[in-house]
Structure formats: C-alpha cells, structure tokens
Amino acid sequence: MxxxxxxxxxxxxxxxxxxxxxxxxxxxxxxxxxxxxxxxxxxxxxxxxxxxxxxxxxxxxxxxxxxxxxxxxxxxxxxxxxxxxxxxxxxxxxxxxxxxxxxxxxxxxxxxxxxxxxxxxxxxxxxxxxxxxxxxxxxxxxxxxxxxxxxxxxxxxxxxxxxxxxxxxxxxxxxFIWKQLPEREQAVKQEELTLRKFKEDNKVLVLQEEASNAVTTISQLETEITKAQADLVEVERKLVNLRSQAKVQSEQAATYADLSQIKGTQDVLTQLQQAESLLKVEKTRFQPGHPAVINLEEKVAALKGLLNERTQQITGSNKSVPEGNIQIGELRQELIGELISTENQYNGLSAKISQLQRAKVNYQQRAQILPKLEQTQRELERRLKAAQTTYETLLTKLQEVDVAQNQKVGNxxxxxSALVPSKPSGPRRIIFIGAGAAAGIILGIITAFGLDLVDRSLKTVKEAKELFKYTLLGVIPNVSKRARNRSSLDVVEAGIPRIATDFTHYPLGDAYQMLRANLKFLSSDHELRSFTITSSISKEGKSEVAANLALAMTQVGRKVLIVDADMRHPIQHHIWYLNNNIGLSNLLVEQMESDKVIQEVMPNLFVLPSGVLPPNPLALLDSMRMSALVDEFVRDYDFVIFDTPALAGTADAAVIGNLTDGTLLVVRPGVIDYASANAAKGFLTQTSQKVLGIVINGVNVKREPDSYFYYNLNNLESTTASKSASNDSVLVKVK
Known part of the structure; x- marks a missing residue:
C-alpha cells in the first residue's frame, strides 16, 4: 500500500x-x-x-x-x-x-x-x-x-x-586555623592511641607478613597431614595382619605377653597342665568316683583357681584368661611384641594427625579474621593519616596566611587607564533611522494585512469565481477617469459611462465584444435572445453592463432593446438622456402601445425607460401583462436586455429571470462582500434561476495576479493609435 x-x-x-x-x-x-x-x-x-x-x-x-x-x-x-x-x-x-x-x-x-x-x-x-x-x-x-x-x-x-x-x-x-589547630592535634593523638590499642588487643605486628606466613604454614600442615594419613593407612593394614597372626587383640597383647614372662604363673600353669594330663590318664584307668580321680580333679580345680587369681592380679580384671594365652610361644611372643609396637606406631600417627589438624584449624581461623583485622587496621591508619595530613596542612597554611596577611597585592x-575621548561615540542617527524604517515596513505590512483581513469584500476575479462557481462570461476592466476623459466616452453625473461611436477603439469595447461572443456560444440548440441583468447589491455596475452589452450587440447589426425593469432606482434614462415620464410601468398599467413608449437612441438600439415609479413594482412585474410584453419584445427585437434591481431585499430580478432565457449576474470586486455574495447565490439557487454566468465588472487590471487580460496597458491611457497597429491592439481574454 x-x-x-x-x-x-x-x-x-x-x-x-x-x-x-x-x-x-x-x-x-x-x-x-x-x-x-x-x-x-x-x-x-x-x-x-x-x-x-x-x-x-x-x-x-x-x-x-x-x-x-x-x-x-x-x-x-x-x-x-x-x-x-x-x-x-x-x-x-x-x-x-x-x-x-x-x-x-x-x-x-x-x-x-x-x-x-x-x-x-x-x-x-x-x-x-x-x-x-x-x-x-x-x-x-x-x-x-x-x-x-x-x-x-x-x-x-x-x-x-x-x-x-x-x-x-x-x-x-x-x-580559623588557630581555632582548629588544638582540635586537630588532639585528633591525631586519639587516632594514634586507637591504632596502638588495636594492635595490642589483636597481637598484630605486620598483618601482611602474618597472612603470607599463615598461608604457607597451612599448606605445609596439609602436606604433613596427607603424609601422616598415608603412613597411618599402612600401619593400620600391618596391624590387622599382626592381629590375625597373633590371634589376640591389641589391648590384650601386652597382658598375655606379661603373663608368659612371669615365672610363678608359668609354674602354676605347668603344674596344672601336669595334673590335667595325669587326670586324663587316671580316668582311663578308674571310674569317675575313684578316689584317685577325685583327688586329681580337686588338684586341677585348685590349680586353676590359683592360676586365675594370679592372672587377675596381673591383668587387673575379673575376666579369666584362656590357658593358651598364658603360656605363649617364642614366635607368638615376637608377633605380639611387633603387634604392640605397631599399635604404638598407629596411636602415634593418629595423635600426630589430630595435632596437625588442630594446628591447621587454628591457622585457618586466624587467616579468616586477618582480612577483617587488616581492613580495620587500614581504616585506623587512614584516619590517622587524614588527621596527620589535616594537622600538617593547617600548620602550613598558618605560615602562608601570615605571609599573605602582610602582602598588599590583589588579583x-x-x-x-581611560583617556578623555576626543570624538563622540553616539548616538548613531543612521541606526535609529534604519530601525525606524524597518519598524515602519513591518508595521506598514501588518497594517495592510490587518485592513485586508477586516475587509470582507471580494477583491479579485479569482475569489469571485471560487465563491459563485458560475461560468465566467466576461471581465470588464476598470478605466481611470483620465482615460475616460481623453477618449470619446461620455460620462454622466451619476458616474456611469455611455459608450460612444468609437466604441471599438476603447478597451472596454473589446471586453464587451468578448462578453457578447461568449453569450452567443452558451447554447448550441437555439440562440439566447432575452437576458436579465442583475447584481447581488447596488453599485456593482449592472446598468452600465446592460447598456454597454446592448451597444456591443448593435455593432454586429443586431436590433437590441434595453428594458429598464428597475422600478425602484432606475438609471437607464440617465445614461441615454431620456425622459422617464412614461415607460414600462405605463405599458403594464395603462395598456399603451409599446411603440409609443420605446425610444431609439442609436441605430438598432432602443430603450424602454422604467416610467413612473409604482408603489408595488413586484406586483406589476409578476403579471400576465409582463409575460405578454416579454414575448412581444422577443418577437420584435433580436435581443432584449432587462436591467433589474439588485437581488438584495427584492425579488424583481427573480421574477424577470423566469420570463427570460437566463440571468447574467454582475459582480464588482471591492464593492460586494462575502455575506452579500453568499446570500445572493443562495437566493438564486432557492428560486431555481437559470444563471447563464457572471460578469466581473470594474476589475483593476494591474492588481490581478492571473492572466485574464492580454493587451497593451497604454490603451488605458490613450485611444489615438490605430486598432490595426500590433503594439496597440486590444484583446480581452476570459479564462
């Protein structure tokens, strides 16, 4: 998209x-x-x-x-x-x-x-x-x-x-320094005392070296512990083997070895063994109740009791010792001796490992608190250094200010130095005049735009076209009074010009000829012959346009009738110097013959004045008699032009417009405002008028931005040159 x-x-x-x-x-x-x-x-x-x-x-x-x-x-x-x-x-x-x-x-x-x-x-x-x-x-x-x-x-x-x-x-x-020095000195002493007490309480000499030594010692202890644990495993394995071979527990081995070495115990054991051997022999010879057997049994029991008593004395325990462990052989004695030695070695290694581990734990605990101690020490040292620096700075500044106080030097x-000026420096008049000129230009422009903004009138042809949106049939240029006086144009007291016989040599003549030509080509089916000319408000020049348009039509040999249907403010009789005693109103009221009222003012140009002004013009215009007169005029003349009142406040133009072939709306920039123009357009639309187009009258050619006109502007000042000359030719172009 x-x-x-x-x-x-x-x-x-x-x-x-x-x-x-x-x-x-x-x-x-x-x-x-x-x-x-x-x-x-x-x-x-x-x-x-x-x-x-x-x-x-x-x-x-x-x-x-x-x-x-x-x-x-x-x-x-x-x-x-x-x-x-x-x-x-x-x-x-x-x-x-x-x-x-x-x-x-x-x-x-x-x-x-x-x-x-x-x-x-x-x-x-x-x-x-x-x-x-x-x-x-x-x-x-x-x-x-x-x-x-x-x-x-x-x-x-x-x-x-x-x-x-x-x-x-x-x-x-x-x-300020004298006031601060005692306080700063006391602060230094206090910080020194705090640092010393900290070192004494925590037995701190050099924490960095202590931390390094602690790490080394812990590493060495870990090495020794590892080696001792390896030796302990070897000794433990050997101890298990010796116990198996000696068939005795470690805690009993020394006791059995001592029993084997005591002579009295061995003698009792020997006698017991002999008595037991003899008892076995006698039992084979005699019955169990035989006196010899009984004596030997009593002797064996007595010897056992004696042996048990002596072993208890030696072992310090009430438990009896098997006879096989009292008398041990030489090899077994060696195994028991080696067992005891290995047991002692095992116990020594275990104790050594425990001692090393305790030492490691102590060093680790010390190493763990060393960072905290070091942090505390650094903080105390920083505080001490800051206090010392402040104190030393104050001493230095005291010397500086003593010197500065005696110096009379500024920054x-x-x-x-300023010299007496010989030439004036101001005011610069040209600056004030230039500023006034600039302000004058700005305020002049603001004034121009402000006045134009307040003025709600139509000002250009373009604005009129955009507002009405009707076909633009003609643009009539405004002619200065000097140009009028230098031409053969007659000017009456009312200010409305009358075109003379040299009409074609005047720029207005070409503009009206173009208007006539545009009307001719409006309809291709039949020729338009009757026209109603009106305006939104008065003073837009509708009567002037009607008169000049009629004269332009006569220049091509057409018979034209101008009917002054404005029975409120008639003007055509002034333009053509006619008597207004009788006219249209008389035809409508008295049923007179039109030939007696219509007057020929120029060849092929006839004028019907308004006549006596009636009290109710609309009633006369909106009558059957008026409709019949229009048909009569169209039958007798080639073109009939009705000059009607302005649309503001009256319906006369609308009534006449319904009786003719169409309406021409005259618009004069600078005279009509937007409100009146909108009201007129709305009225024409509401009454279903057939508006042929608009004619823009009184246009200032020099102020029109668009190319509505192409002609030599000298024609507005002089009409003495020949129309055939190319430099003085006149052409009015309608967009």
Whole structure:
C-alpha cells in the first residue's frame, strides 16, 4: 500500500503582493509616520562620549614567587558554565564600588542631588574581552572628561577593594586555623592511641607478613597431614595382619605377653597342665568316683583357681584368661611384641594427625579474621593519616596566611587607564533611522494585512469565481477617469459611462465584444435572445453592463432593446438622456402601445425607460401583462436586455429571470462582500434561476495576479493609435 503524500499548502506570494498593492496607501502612511518620528528623535539626541579602560584579572604573582598563600584570592568559577570574568564584572558594578565612585567624584543630577546608583550603572559597561583575562570597563556621558574620570575611579576602587578583600580573607583564615589547630592535634593523638590499642588487643605486628606466613604454614600442615594419613593407612593394614597372626587383640597383647614372662604363673600353669594330663590318664584307668580321680580333679580345680587369681592380679580384671594365652610361644611372643609396637606406631600417627589438624584449624581461623583485622587496621591508619595530613596542612597554611596577611597585592592590575575621548561615540542617527524604517515596513505590512483581513469584500476575479462557481462570461476592466476623459466616452453625473461611436477603439469595447461572443456560444440548440441583468447589491455596475452589452450587440447589426425593469432606482434614462415620464410601468398599467413608449437612441438600439415609479413594482412585474410584453419584445427585437434591481431585499430580478432565457449576474470586486455574495447565490439557487454566468465588472487590471487580460496597458491611457497597429491592439481574454 502506497502512503499518500501529506497535503502541503503552497504559499501564494501573488496573493500577498496583491494585498500590499490594494493597501499601499495606509501602509506607506504608517511607514512615513514611523520613519519621520525616528528621524526627529535621532536628530534630537545629544552627542555622547565613551571612555574606556582595561584591567587584567590574574592570580597573585607574589604568592607564586613565595609559594605561600597561592590559593588565597584565586579567581575561578564554581560552575562549568560560569566565568571568573563575569564574577569580577559583577563586583565592579556592585553597590559599594558605585556608591564610593559617586561620593568621590561628587556626581550630582540636574537638581543638585547625588545621582542614583541605577543611573550610573546604566551608562557603565563592564565586559570580558573574548579569549583573554582582560576586563574592559567603559562609561558613556555627555561630558568626555567626566566619562574618563568615572572609569578611572571605578578601576581604582575595584583594585583597592580587591586588595582589602584578599587581606580580610587571610585574617579570617588565620583565625580559623588557630581555632582548629588544638582540635586537630588532639585528633591525631586519639587516632594514634586507637591504632596502638588495636594492635595490642589483636597481637598484630605486620598483618601482611602474618597472612603470607599463615598461608604457607597451612599448606605445609596439609602436606604433613596427607603424609601422616598415608603412613597411618599402612600401619593400620600391618596391624590387622599382626592381629590375625597373633590371634589376640591389641589391648590384650601386652597382658598375655606379661603373663608368659612371669615365672610363678608359668609354674602354676605347668603344674596344672601336669595334673590335667595325669587326670586324663587316671580316668582311663578308674571310674569317675575313684578316689584317685577325685583327688586329681580337686588338684586341677585348685590349680586353676590359683592360676586365675594370679592372672587377675596381673591383668587387673575379673575376666579369666584362656590357658593358651598364658603360656605363649617364642614366635607368638615376637608377633605380639611387633603387634604392640605397631599399635604404638598407629596411636602415634593418629595423635600426630589430630595435632596437625588442630594446628591447621587454628591457622585457618586466624587467616579468616586477618582480612577483617587488616581492613580495620587500614581504616585506623587512614584516619590517622587524614588527621596527620589535616594537622600538617593547617600548620602550613598558618605560615602562608601570615605571609599573605602582610602582602598588599590583589588579583587585578591596570592595563590601560581611560583617556578623555576626543570624538563622540553616539548616538548613531543612521541606526535609529534604519530601525525606524524597518519598524515602519513591518508595521506598514501588518497594517495592510490587518485592513485586508477586516475587509470582507471580494477583491479579485479569482475569489469571485471560487465563491459563485458560475461560468465566467466576461471581465470588464476598470478605466481611470483620465482615460475616460481623453477618449470619446461620455460620462454622466451619476458616474456611469455611455459608450460612444468609437466604441471599438476603447478597451472596454473589446471586453464587451468578448462578453457578447461568449453569450452567443452558451447554447448550441437555439440562440439566447432575452437576458436579465442583475447584481447581488447596488453599485456593482449592472446598468452600465446592460447598456454597454446592448451597444456591443448593435455593432454586429443586431436590433437590441434595453428594458429598464428597475422600478425602484432606475438609471437607464440617465445614461441615454431620456425622459422617464412614461415607460414600462405605463405599458403594464395603462395598456399603451409599446411603440409609443420605446425610444431609439442609436441605430438598432432602443430603450424602454422604467416610467413612473409604482408603489408595488413586484406586483406589476409578476403579471400576465409582463409575460405578454416579454414575448412581444422577443418577437420584435433580436435581443432584449432587462436591467433589474439588485437581488438584495427584492425579488424583481427573480421574477424577470423566469420570463427570460437566463440571468447574467454582475459582480464588482471591492464593492460586494462575502455575506452579500453568499446570500445572493443562495437566493438564486432557492428560486431555481437559470444563471447563464457572471460578469466581473470594474476589475483593476494591474492588481490581478492571473492572466485574464492580454493587451497593451497604454490603451488605458490613450485611444489615438490605430486598432490595426500590433503594439496597440486590444484583446480581452476570459479564462
């Protein structure tokens, strides 16, 4: 889908030019008044003189040389957009400086009173030279000597005030430093004490080295733990094997080994073994109840009790020890010894690993708190350093301000003092006159457009066409009075021209011939012979158009009748110098013969005046008699033209229009307004009139933007040249 192009309203420059052409007189009047007023004002001004001096704004060079107090009185802006020169310019025009200037020079007004501060500031200008640190100070006055004195005095006061302000700043800074020094010194001591207490409480020497050592130690401990755990696994495996071979638990191995080494226990065990062996032999020989068997059983029981008693004494436990573990062989004793040694090695490795892990945990815990301790230490050190820096800075600044207080140097020095001006600097009269001319042009244009906006009349042919939307049949140019008088055109007292016999040599003649030709070609079926000519309001020239159109028709040999049907304000009898005692009204009322009333004013041109004015013209026009007369006129003449009243307020034209072949509407720009035109158009539409077209009358050719006319404009001033000459030929073109 293609997007439609936006509607762009074209600027009609021709339209604006036409407005200026129509309203040139008030525009020129306004322009003349303003330029005259500006000129009078410019020449009434007295000459003024401007004295100028310059000051360099800089940092204090003395401070730069000594290296002390260099920040006192420094000129700098607080914001990115601000300029130090602008700040100093405000100081130059401050109230204290201006007041002292007025007092020192004893400046007074016309009444002998000290001049107002605003009056002096208004004539005092202070600005910074672009791209430099120079402040330009100027003063304008009628007296050149006074102008120079004011500038030099302002500069002197500004520099003295700058020096005083710098000294006051140094004194104020010294008081502040003296007040702050004890507090800053106490703050340094307090921060030192806090840092020392922190190190003592947390046993801190050098935290960075301690953190590095802690990381190394933890790594070493992890290595040792890993190695010890590997050894422990090997020892544990060996211990399991020894326990399996020695067939004894680790905790019993030492006990069994001790029992094997005690002689008394071994002797009892030997006797017990012998008694048990003998008992087994005797049981094979004797019955269980035999005395020998009983004695041996009692002996075995006694020996067991004795052996159990001795083992309990040795083991310290009430549990009995199997006989096989009391007497152990040499190999088993070696295995038990090795088992005990391995057990001791296992326990040692376990203890070592536990100790290493505890040490690792301790180092890890310490390493975890080291960052926090380090952060706290850094913060305390920063606070201490800040306190020390502040204290040291205050001591340094104290020395600086002591030096600065004794220096009588400011941030400004004079580059050039003001000289007495020899030539006036103003006012420039040409500027005031030029400004007045510019203002006059602008206000003149505004006046022209304002008047044209207030004026609601139709102004151009184009506006008339766009409003009525009827066929444009003819455009009648306006002819100046001088051109009329120099031609053979007769002018009557009413101001309506009558075309004379040299009609064809006059530009109006060609315009009416074109109108006649356009009427001829309106209908291809039958020729239009009767016409009603009217206008929206009076004074649009409908009677003039009717008369001139009739005369144009007679130039081609046609018999034409002009009927003055305007029985309210008739004009045709004035145009043709006729008597209006009898006319149309008499024909309608008295049933007279038309030949007795109609008068021939020129060959083939006949006029029927309106006659005596009746009290009710519409009743006469809207009658059967009028309809019969129209048919009679059309039968007897080639063309019949009815001059009717304007449409405003009457229906006469509408009644006559229904009896003729059509209506011609005469429109005169500059006379008719939009409201009347719209009312007339609505009335024609409502009454179903057959409007043949419109005739634009009284058109100013020079003010028409469109090409409705093509002819030599000299024809409007003179009619002495031959019509056949190409340079003086006349042609009226209707768009």
């Amino acid at each position: 293609i997007d439609s192009l936006p509607n762009v309203e074209e600027i009609d420059f021709q339209k604006y030019l036409q407005i200026l052409q129509r309203r040139w007189l008030p525009a020129v009047g306004i322009f003349g008044v303003i330029v005259t007023a500006a000129s009078v004002y410019a020449f009434s001004l007295k000459p003024t003189y401007e004295a100028q001096g310059s000051v360099l704004i800089k940092s204090d060079n003395t401070y730069s040389l000594t290296g002390l107090g260099e920040n006192l009185g420094r000129i700098q802006a607080l914001t990115q957009e601000g300029s130090p020169l602008e700040t100093q310019a405000k100081i130059v025009t401050s109230v204290p400086v201006i007041q002292e200037t007025i007092k020192s020079l004893n400046l007074e007004d016309k009444e002998g009173k000290p001049i107002e501060i605003e009056a002096l500031v208004k004539k005092l200008k202070v600005k910074g030279a672009v791209g430099t640190d120079v402040l330009e100070i100027s003063y304008t006055d009628d007296d050149p000597k006074l102008a120079a004195q004011v500038v030099n005095k302002v500069i002197d006061l500004y520099i003295n005030r700058n020096v005083t302000d710098n000294q006051a700043e140094a004194i104020s800074a010294r008081k 400004a020095r004079i580059i050039s």
